[in-house]
Amino acid sequence: MIAWAMVRHRFASFAGTFVAIALGVAVVAGSVTLYLSSRPEPPERYRSAPVMVQAPSVGTNDFGEPEIRSWTHDEMADISEKLRDIATVIPDPVFYVQEEGTQDQGTARIDGHAWSSTALGGYRLTSGRKPDKTGEVVARKALNSRLEVITAKGPESWTVVGTTDGPGYYVPDADALGRASGVRVIGLTVTGNPAQAASEAQALIGPAGTVRTGADRAVLEPEEITRIRWLGAQLLIALVTLGTFATVFVVASTCALTAAQRRRELGLLRAAGATPGQVRRLMYAETTLIALLAGLVGAPLGALLAPLLAGPMVDFGLEPPGYAATWQPAAVGGSILLGLLVALAGVAVAARRASRVSPMAALREAAAETRAMTPARWVSGLLSAAAGGALLAAMPSMPTASKSTAGLGAAMLLLTAAALLAPVVIGPLVRLATAGWRGSATGMVVREGTLTGVRRVASTAAPVLVTVGITVLLTGMIATIEEAAGIDGTAQIPAATVLAPDGTPGLSEAAVQGQPGTSRLGTRVLITRGQQIVGEDAVGEAGAPVTVTPEVGVGLGSPLPLRWADGTIDTLTVRRIDPDAAAPVVLPRELVRRHDPDALTGMVVLAGDPRPAAGARALSARDYVQEEIDEEGRLVDLFLWVLIGLTAGYTAIAVSNTLLMATAARRPEFRALRLAGAGLGQVLRITTAEAVLAAVTGALLGGLVGGLSLTGVRAAVEDELGQDVALVIPWEAALGVVGLCVVLAVVATAVPVLRRSATSAA
Structure with a gap:
């Protein structure tokens, strides 16, 4: 009953939690609806x-x-x-x-x-x-x-x-x-x-x-269709994962701030005889009510929006033609349950901390906040920083295949550490940024208000920090890898011009015949190794001896038992071992064509002027590689901006909710400023400066962590290619996200001040 009364009479205090959970549940419900609607089915x-x-x-x-x-x-x-x-x-x-x-x-x-x-x-x-x-x-x-x-x-x-x-x-x-x-x-x-x-x-x-x-x-179901579904599934799984973790982050941040603002209220409950367990159960009950209400709003919304996304997913090649989203009761029910579990996970730390406050300490608290860094926060932050730094330091000695993953892991750990340790660095950063404001009354108020409200500033800076860090890391990583892919791809084509497919999946035999140059006819063979049969990609080259890479595990001069695409069994003799071969198995072209009549050629490396052919066109090696990169990058960019958009959406909720709640709680402070002679414009300048200061602080920390992590990713790419690769910093994306966060922060602080001013005037 107490929990219901709290939620009913103070719903505005829970608005941020409600919106975060509703959005998370909607994302999960919509994504799971699309995913379940895309399960393989009989052709x-x-x-x-x-x-x-x-x-x-x-x-x-x-x-x-x-x-x-x-x-x-x-x-x-x-x-x-x-x-x-x-x-x-x-x-x-x-x-x-x-x-x-x-x-x-x-x-x-x-x-x-x-x-x-x-x-x-x-x-x-x-x-x-x-x-x-x-x-x-x-x-x-x-x-x-x-x-x-x-x-x-x-x-x-x-x-x-x-x-x-x-x-x-x-x-x-x-x-x-x-x-x-x-x-x-x-x-x-x-x-x-x-x-x-x-x-x-x-x-x-x-x-x-x-x-x-x-x-x-x-x-x-044909492999071509299954792989299209697989691409869509990766995006949907990423959305569910990111939505879940972002919801936990926002709920935890909101609940922590709410608990801090309710210290006197909770202390009064303790003084009236409430036990720590009862305080915890109260906060869990409040969050459960909010989560259920949010789930009942978000789940149907996500399920209703899912069919609208089916068409764009087909257009982007993430689902096969004819795909449609259908009603999935499991997606709706499961997302509501997940929203409840996520909300309870987010409130756990805040509830435990609130239950440990003694009744008299809570009742005696002044307006100034308590220490911003608890022992648990110190330990968690330092351990995360140490683990992230250790990963970056160990990357040069790691296997090449593990370096990119290690770089991403290090970034996540460092972002977590920066968010936890933000109160430690906020003080020095604020003093540095406001060093020239000493002669201004407004500057002095901003400076001292920020320094005495470090926890509030850290709560605002944390979501900005994570968003900017993720944006810099993901966009920079993709741009750096694409730059490296262009260098590597061009290096693998030893000619200035190639004949490439023009709107077709490959070049036909007629398009290849008579062209001045070399080509590779792609196929797949099954190789017998003792009692094991494995599939290997193979290419056919005119006049080529039977060649394998060392990974195939067949020695020079040894028999190579294989089954062709048409099912025919054959045994060939390995004439060459080449670790740099174009494919695990290289075979004579005429044999590949005989046993795989439907095979297509990827491209022709030209040694002269090309002969015109249907479904083919000539272009430079650099342009060919760039088109390949752009085609793959189209989907990568879609994934990237969807994930960044979702992260920015949660950041908007976190920043807006944190500042709305914090600013609303500071009304007595602003009333005192007005009584001291400050006008509405001066109060707005103070709140705006504080909001911008918090957002910029988070952006600087996030950009620093993202840039540091990018150096590890670049090192991994350089090691794979064996050459220097330029580090690409995504300034436009980073500045765009920072600008969005600053605007949100300014609006979120101005609204309560203006509302209070309008109420007072009335």
């Missing part, structure tokens, strides 16, 4: 095939996905023959096809299909006839029109002999089998019980494949 083109057979798995690839091998033609024919008695058997080869003049949207590699596979999706012929020979296609195009396309072979002209209600391009079955890099999926259309048919099918084929039915068919 739409298999909707009429309740039973599917997948080729055997041989482990996992670098993305944690199953490494599936292809069946050979003989294996596929044998499986089909065994299954014909229980279902209609439809192999599903897929291949690359793209209309000339269009841009690849990430799915062109799987847009080509065999005509018979239309039955797997329940698609029908809406006009015309099925394709009977090479050069004929069924598609969503005008009947009898000519379709100019690019395939792995090169430009082709097809005749649309039929139209269908299904997406993609459908060619004769034999043509599709010849174009595809093997077959990994066979569909079964059954008339009886799918579960029974699946059981019978598995018994018939044994280890030659895995039978999947129902929701289990979701694993058949």
